[in-house]
Amino acid sequence: MNHAQVLSSKGRFSVEFDRGCNPMTVNITELDSFGDITRQYYYFDGASITNSQTFTYQDPGVYQIIQIVGQDGVDKRDTLFVEALESRKPEVEIQKCNGQQISVTSIDNYYDSLRVYFTATDSVTLQQNETAEYTFGSSNVTTISLKGFFNHADEICSSYTEDIVPIPTLDAPEILDASIKETCKDVFTLYLELSSIDTLTNYRVNIIQTATSTIFDGYLDQTTQIFYDIPFEKASFCLNVEAYDPCNDTSESSSDFCSESTDLSLSPFEELYSTYDSSGIYINLDDVNVGTFKIYRRIQGGTFEERPDQTGSFTDRIGSNGRQYFYKIDYTDSCNQILYSAETNPPLVDAKGIETNEYNVSFIPPTNSFTEAPQNAYQSGNSFSQTSEVIATEEFTIRLNAQDGSPRQFITATSTYSNGVTLRSNAVTVRHELVIYVPNAFTPNGDGLNDTLELFGLPTEIATTNIYTRWGQLIYTSDQPSPGWDGTINGSLANEGTYLYEIIFETADGDIRSQKGTFALIKK
Numbered sequence: 001m002n003h004a005q006v007l008s009s010k011g012r013f014s015v016e017f018d019r020g021c022n023p024m025t026v027n028i029t030e031l032d033s034f035g036d037i038t039r040q041y042y043y044f045d046g047a048s049i050t051n052s053q054t055f056t057y058q059d060p061g062v063y064q065i066i067q068i069v070g071q072d073g074v075d076k077r078d079t080l081f082v083e084a085l086e087s088r089k090p091e092v093e094i095q096k097c098n099g100q101q102i103s104v105t106s107i108d109n110y111y112d113s114l115r116v117y118f119t120a121t122d123s124v125t126l127q128q129n130e131t132a133e134y135t136f137g138s139s140n141v142t143t144i145s146l147k148g149f150f151n152h153a154d155e156i157c158s159s160y161t162e163d164i165v166p167i168p169t170l171d172a173p174e175i176l177d178a179s180i181k182e183t184c185k186d187v188f189t190l191y192l193e194l195s196s197i198d199t200l201t202n203y204r205v206n207i208i209q210t211a212t213s214t215i216f217d218g219y220l221d222q223t224t225q226i227f228y229d230i231p232f233e234k235a236s237f238c239l240n241v242e243a244y245d246p247c248n249d250t251s252e253s254s255s256d257f258c259s260e261s262t263d264l265s266l267s268p269f270e271e272l273y274s275t276y277d278s279s280g281i282y283i284n285l286d287d288v289n290v291g292t293f294k295i296y297r298r299i300q301g302g303t304f305e306e307r308p309d310q311t312g313s314f315t316d317r318i319g320s321n322g323r324q325y326f327y328k329i330d331y332t333d334s335c336n337q338i339l340y341s342a343e344t345n346p347p348l349v350d351a352k353g354i355e356t357n358e359y360n361v362s363f364i365p366p367t368n369s370f371t372e373a374p375q376n377a378y379q380s381g382n383s384f385s386q387t388s389e390v391i392a393t394e395e396f397t398i399r400l401n402a403q404d405g406s407p408r409q410f411i412t413a414t415s416t417y418s419n420g421v422t423l424r425s426n427a428v429t430v431r432h433e434l435v436i437y438v439p440n441a442f443t444p445n446g447d448g449l450n451d452t453l454e455l456f457g458l459p460t461e462i463a464t465t466n467i468y469t470r471w472g473q474l475i476y477t478s479d480q481p482s483p484g485w486d487g488t489i490n491g492s493l494a495n496e497g498t499y500l501y502e503i504i505f506e507t508a509d510g511d512i513r514s515q516k517g518t519f520a521l522i523k524k
Contacts, residue, residue, distance in 0.1 A: 444487030
């Protein structure tokens with residue numbers, strides 16, 4: 001290569017090139033007319049001054065060479081910038097042709113030019129986008145070399161090799177499997193699996209519908225490929241793959257592969273329902289291959305808040321099964337377009353006490369995709385004993401039964417469908433109060449009627465009864481529930497009037513409870 005000299009800013013010295021690959025050696029040629037005086041150089045910022053006219057840059061970078069000439073007591077300076085760059089493999093596009101031909105195109109924008117060495121004696125210089133073709137003499141593995149050049153630089157950049165396996169015939173791979181899916185509304189993606197590929201063969205993937213169109217033209221690096229944003233008409237389709245020979249402008253085609261598309265036309269809410277379970281609220285959604293479910297949840301009386309996105313059925317972890325939750329779900333494509341929306345909630349109950357052991361219950365039916373009306377029922381009690389009744393209206397009153405547990409019970413509801421799905425509601429905690437019946441008056445007159453103060457409804461025989469005057473004086477105590485107080489104090493009939501009672505008793509669960517009240521002693 002012929003080298004021009006690169007001049008310094010004032011033309012007092014030059015180098016052969018100002019850009020090259022590191023390690024890059026510069027040789028200075030002095031051009032000034034100052035005569036036989038000393039010239040010194042700094043080769044980069046912070047370097048020591050030297051008389052040497054040769055320097056090697058080991059690391060990539062832009063450097064300033066400063067020449068200092070001392071004359072007439074005044075420093076005379078001149079500068080030149082040089083750049084050392086790393087060696088990189090030149091970027092080329094190599095295409096195999098039928099037989100022993102190859103085509104090499106420069107797509108490199110790093111070097112000013114590059115050289116392709118097909119053999120030790122056959123080479124060609126390429127500028128960007130230029131192409132050269134070469135025919136090898138045999139079908140054995142052949143190695144070509146690539147080297148990049150910067151203008152005016154010597155061959156100081158590294159060489160890189162490519163092994164080429166010529167192909168005697170041009171073969172197109174067969175399509176093992178292919179599917180087209182609608183990944184966004186009206187946006188389609190092709191999933192393609194090929195029998196084999198050659199990374200240096202140019203392939204064309206064609207889709208055949210009303211007409212044939214090429215959706216890919218280039219090189220493949222693996223047998224499984226995904227092509228996005230393809231034109232599609234939402235119908236059956238056929239595909240084929242061509243292996244293209246750029247040297248002779250010929251191609252070989254695979255067999256056609258035909259199938260049906262998978263699109264987003266069906267709602268993913270065909271089996272939508274929700275139900276409380278031991279972990280939270282389970283929401284059943286149709287499985288989808290593309291798209292995302294955006295979930296919004298609100299607690300009764302609140303506003304909808306966004307939950308984590310989902311791609312199918314999931315369980316929403318909730319803080320308490322005693323609360324009522326409602327869900328709004330948007331099915332969105334990968335372009336964040338809303339395709340379908342739906343709402344769901346499991347059966348829901350709420351209870352408000354209206355008097356001892358009596359509650360007004362509100363029932364909210366489930367919202368889901370089932371078209372039939374379910375059989376709704378409520379359950380009250382605890383895990384050991386429950387009462388179950390059919391729900392006829394959405395507002396009803398229930399009275400808690402003592403046999404269903406004391407003091408804590410639960411009210412829940414279920415909705416059962418003919419397809420075998422049973423949805424469960426939240427659980428509302430209620431309290432069953434154990435009430436011992438104490439007459440509000442008795443007549444200890446010996447007539448055999450209402451002569452003692454009897455207790456009714458004790459859950460066990462373990463109980464203590466205390467009787468007090470209205471001033472709080474204890475006048476009777478007994479740990480025998482039967483037969484009750486006969487109205488005497490130390491053998492004499494007590495005065496007529498109002499008295500206080502306290503009953504301390506043990507429940508069937510072993511809890512100690514108490515009940516207080518008043519009654520009247522009447523003499524007749």
